Amino acid sequence: MDIILKFLKKAYDSYGKLPMRIRFLIVVSFFMILFLVSVSLKQYQYKEEKIYGNPNHVQNNSKNGSNPSVIEEENTIPEPKEVKVVIDPGHGGEDLGATKGDLCEKRLNLDISKRTGKLLENLGINVIYTREKDVAVGLDERVNIANNLDATLFISVHNNYMPNDAGYKGTETLYCPPVTTEENKMDGMKLATIVQRKLIGNLKTVDNGIIYRPNLVVLRKTNMPAVIAEIAYISNSSDRAKLVDEDFRENAAEALSEAVMEALEYMKAEKNENGVWMIMD
Numbered sequence: 659m660d661i662i663l664k665f666l667k668k669a670y671d672s673y674g675k676l677p678m679r680i681r682f683l684i685v686v687s688f689f690m691i692l693f694l695v696s697v698s699l700k701q702y703q704y705k706e707e708k709i710y711g712n713p714n715h716v717q718n719n720s721k722n723g724s725n726p727s728v729i730e731e732e733n734t735i736p737e738p739k740e741v742k743v744v745i746d747p748g749h750g751g752e753d754l755g756a757t758k759g760d761l762c763e764k765r766l767n768l769d770i771s772k773r774t775g776k777l778l779e780n781l782g783i784n785v786i787y788t789r790e791k792d793v794a795v796g797l798d799e800r801v802n803i804a805n806n807l808d809a810t811l812f813i814s815v816h817n818n819y820m821p822n823d824a825g826y827k828g829t830e831t832l833y834c835p836p837v838t839t840e841e842n843k844m845d846g847m848k849l850a851t852i853v854q855r856k857l858i859g860n861l862k863t864v865d866n867g868i869i870y871r872p873n874l875v876v877l878r879k880t881n882m883p884a885v886i887a888e889i890a891y892i893s894n895s896s897d898r899a900k901l902v903d904e905d906f907r908e909n910a911a912e913a914l915s916e917a918v919m920e921a922l923e924y925m926k927a928e929k930n931e932n933g934v935w936m937i938m939d
């Protein structure tokens with residue numbers, strides 16, 4: 659012990675006698691060596707974990723069965739999740755929605771919704787309906803279906819009715835203002851803009867624009883970007899004539915499915931090697 663102390667003191671004394679430049683160089687090289695040693699140690703450790711797995715990480719290994727240490731290392735990278743599009747045909751059962759003569763909103767909504775879903779399914783999208791039959795589904799129930807699934811997008815399909823103004827017609831898309839608007843992130847308003855543009859482009863109906871509706875349950879309580887597409891006015895005779903035409907309803911469905919795909923593209927959704935559409939959370 660004494661010898662070591664003596665040696666250190668001697669080394670320190672002679673270090674003190676060295677010119678300033680040399681002393682500086684010695685300090686710099688010392689830290690550089692320290693840095694290189696720590697980096698190579700870390701790399702060595704990482705390689706070991708990759709090969710043998712780190713027992714400290716095994717607890718987190720239930721996610722997808724791949725190498726546990728790699729999951730831990732990539733913890734900061736967002737995990738991909740499956741794209742799920744909820745289609746919500748408005749009304750149903752004893753709730754007819756708007757009616758005029760034998761034209762009934764709930765049936766039009768379901769028809770357009772199913773056509774939309776079919777087009778999306780053909781593209782490999784996982785579609786979930788809030789109803790597939792003529793049954794009553796509560797508004798909160800519709801919201802819960804989407805929220806429990808952690809759905810990617812929520813598209814509600816309706817047709818409108820203007821009391822005391824049979825001349826009023828056209829298409830509008832309703833949205834709830836997003837709580838936070840982030841640039842590059844999809845939200846209800848952006849989705850509404852896409853849906854409205856696609857509907858007007860395909861249907862050539864009167865463009866009533868996107869409308870801010872903060873109090874509608876399915877828009878307010880859903881956790882994902884959500885819209886209500888009001889395809890046309892049942893109270894208007896020329897819109898009614900369009901709605902009874904199957905081609906018009908198919909065109910509406912095409913517009914909605916194209917809007918969904920545009921929104922998903924904006925959200926950087928991609929098909930994985932198994933043909934499943936995935937999105938970064």
Ligand SMILES: [Zn+2]
Binds near residue numbers: 763
């Ligand atoms: Zn409705």
